[in-house]
Amino acid sequence: MRVHFKTTYDHDIRLFADARDALRYGLLVALAVALPFLLDDFLLGEATNVLIWAIAGMGLMLLTGHAGQPSLGHAAFLAAGCYAHAILMGRFGLPFAASFVLAGVIAGFVGVLVAIPALRLHGIYLAIATLALSILTEDFIVLAEPWTGGVAGMTAPDISILGMEIDRLGSPDSFYWLCLAVAVLVTLGYRNILRAPFGRALLAVRDSEISAQAMGVSPARTKTAAFGLSCMTTGWAGALMGHFFYTFNHEVFTVVISIQLLLMIVIGGLGSIHGAYYGAAVVAIVPQAINVARDWIAQVSGAGGVAIPGLEVGVFGLILIFFILFEPLGIHGRMTKWRVYFELFPFYRRDMFRRQKSYLRTERMR
């Protein structure tokens, strides 16, 4: 059992709780850096996929998990980042780094534009409004054909950083490292936001807007900033996604992707950075696991491969229902419980993570 004896206030907001924590994350990063030497190209592609989804998930996590604003429209910001990057780099010939950063800023700016009217909306209304936004984005991409290539789509330009060519298919190793670098930087930035006053303002707004106001936090400003940061991060993920898919059109950024992003962070665990990574891993693993299981069943039963369309979505839905019912805190919550169980053994109590239930009151009578 670890005892944290706090002697200064800095202890509460340090990046790592103690040296052991720092070592664990250091080892994790080292393993992640070494991954291209351990995996073949296919698995490395999957790992890259996980990283990109995790970056997008962190974007949504900031908004939904920490600021408490559910969004069913984050595919729109993925698209904004992806197309902005492709246009800036392909049309205007900007270098990769500048175009990449700008793409995120543009997506974040779009997010702020969306946030201003959305400030009036709460909970379910916000979810529906963002859902509509996501649907409109698909049509908008088709309509803005001169810029986006419409139905035919666009191809991602080649990346070259300091004379080094990075290509998703030609050099998967360096593309993976690029995504890893972005993921690590985003994670560090995210972690630092949470340590700063702004991060605590986010939590205050999530838990109660009225009490946040009483503490001198402006909900409107906090929510707008949360939208901006969240959409910026998601926009970066979109830019990387464009390189990952190489060619893309409006069908890549459907409303289904928006929904999947939200479901992903719920499975991972709302309100934790870890959750974005766990959720991304689940999203990447489920289709592969189904493929493996299908092959195995075909082998055992001796029959040919049975293809059930829609099975993937069904299994995903089932996993989600189990999590909502039995582990509302997601994978991260389960891991934390296990860790506490072992650290406190044998003093773990069943009700340690019990959440207070609240009776709902109508939103229509505020």
Next chain:
Amino acid sequence: MEILQLIVSGLANGSVYGLIALGFVLIYKATEQVNFAQGDMMMLGAFIALGLGNDSQIGAPFWLACAGAILAMAAIGWGLERAVLRHLFGQPQIAAMILTIALGFLLRFAAGAIWGHDPLALENPVAGKTLRLGGTVLGLDEVATIAVTVVLTGLLYLFFRRTRLGIAMQASSQNQLAAYCMGIPVRRIHGSIWALAGATAAVAGILFASKGSIDPGTGFLGIKAFAAAVIGGFGSLPGALAGGLIVGLIEPFASRYLDAGYAQIVPYAVMLLVLVVRPHGLLAQVHAKKV
């Protein structure tokens, strides 16, 4: 007379949207949860009616098949509440939202596994028949759809206004704790409201499948019904119907007078406009809290 035909077909489509929106509103009114699976419940109801009624399947008489589908969907709605949603009691709204999205995935998967992914049509007595009114020819199926919807909405409205159960449902929505204290069995109320929403979904599905064809992806129509419910005002039954009719009317006129790409975004654009200008819908039920 082209305009009249556009209006009637718009109203018929709008009726279906309105009925799905009614399902949203029913559940929202009574449980303060939003059922994102309502569109998929509509699709499943249509498939059950089709499975019972079509000659290639079981081949029961049409009316029997309809009754069977409505009962089955009521049972499924009640069962979903009992088995799954009841466990969410006291958890935040977003949990219910995500859970119903997942339920929608499962229903879609189940329908796809049983009836396949090809579009199927429901055999019914009004298909293809026409009604002559003066100089205009109207599809009997469309007129029937509008009539059924109007009657059903009226009944539901009276139910919420006049019956003890309806008033208990409103009370449990406004304040669960207070409703408990007044002796209202809030959980049982939730079960019955889900059954009612399931039955409504089945009616909407039957009407939709009578006019055209359905496949498991039809549930995405629910998103349009969302637009309807939001435009009319979540929490208002007449509002849901009105919103449905507005969306239904916008569609044919938009596709008639606008370019192809723009027509389909008009309903959502209207919805966003309503959300921004009047967030609680045209027939809003929001009252300022009295202190």
